[in-house]
Amino acid sequence: MSFSPAWVVFTVLGIGLALWMTGIQWRARGGHKGDLWAITVVGLPAAIIGGRLGHLLSAPDTYFGPDGSPLRALAVWDGGFSFWGATILGFLSVWVLTHIQGIRFRPLLDSVAPGLILGHVAGAFSDWFDGRLELVTVLTESAWNLIACVVLIIVSKRL
Numbered sequence: 001m002s003f004s005p006a007w008v009v010f011t012v013l014g015i016g017l018a019l020w021m022t023g024i025q026w027r028a029r030g031g032h033k034g035d036l037w038a039i040t041v042v043g044l045p046a047a048i049i050g051g052r053l054g055h056l057l058s059a060p061d062t063y064f065g066p067d068g069s070p071l072r073a074l075a076v077w078d079g080g081f082s083f084w085g086a087t088i089l090g091f092l093s094v095w096v097l098t099h100i101q102g103i104r105f106r107p108l109l110d111s112v113a114p115g116l117i118l119g120h121v122a123g124a125f126s127d128w129f130d131g132r133l134e135l136v137t138v139l140t141e142s143a144w145n146l147i148a149c150v151v152l153i154i155v156s157k158r159l
Contacts, residue, residue, distance in 0.1 A: 003079060003130065010126030015044070018112075018119030021149070025111035025156070035103050042097045047090030052076055054085015114152045121145050 003011075019040060026036050056063060056073055059080070063073040072078070098105045121142045128138040 003077060006129035007126040010122045010129060014119040014122030014126065016119075017122055018115040020115070021118045022112050022115030025114055025153070026108065029107045029111055031104075031107065031111065035101070035108075038101065039094055039097060039103070039108070043090050043094040046093035047086040048076075048081075050089025051081035051083070051086030053089070054082025055080040057085070058082055110156055114149045114156075117145050117149045117152065 019036070023033065023036055027033065052073075060068075062068055062080075063070055094108070095105060097103070098108060124133060124138045124141050124145070127133045128135055133141075
């Protein structure tokens with residue numbers, strides 16, 4: 001399965017929305033803009049690599065089994081990403097970077113949460129364009145994600 005151009009556009013839009021909202025939240029917590037870019041430069045590629053590795057671990061026969069082709073493991077444009085692999089490796093890489101750079105990790109997590117939820121709205125539409133989700137599912141998920149994003153922002157301001 002390949003990614004369509006619409007999938008790519010909405011995925012990039014989701015990353016942009018996540019970074020935009022995270023930047024707003026991070027600066028509201030006294031974080032420096034440069035910190036966020038350093039975290040993005042390390043965390044985003046780590047998440048992409050982790051997503052691919054997670055997929056390879058969950059479907060090894062496709063690539064390394066009797067009928068598999070190990071070189072297909074490098075064909076990321078054919079799809080195959082693991083949410084959990086991306087989350088785990090992205091999280092670990094950012095945790096290591098924040099400890100090395102002396103960046104406050106917990107406030108960063110509070111800043112990232114609304115941004116990830118907002119970015120997921122565009123991500124749901126990317127899956128709809130590729131025929132992976134029904135429109136009703138995308139609209140319902142997007143509405144809940146927008147509500148969750150707003151609730152997180154309101155709660156964080158009150159706390």
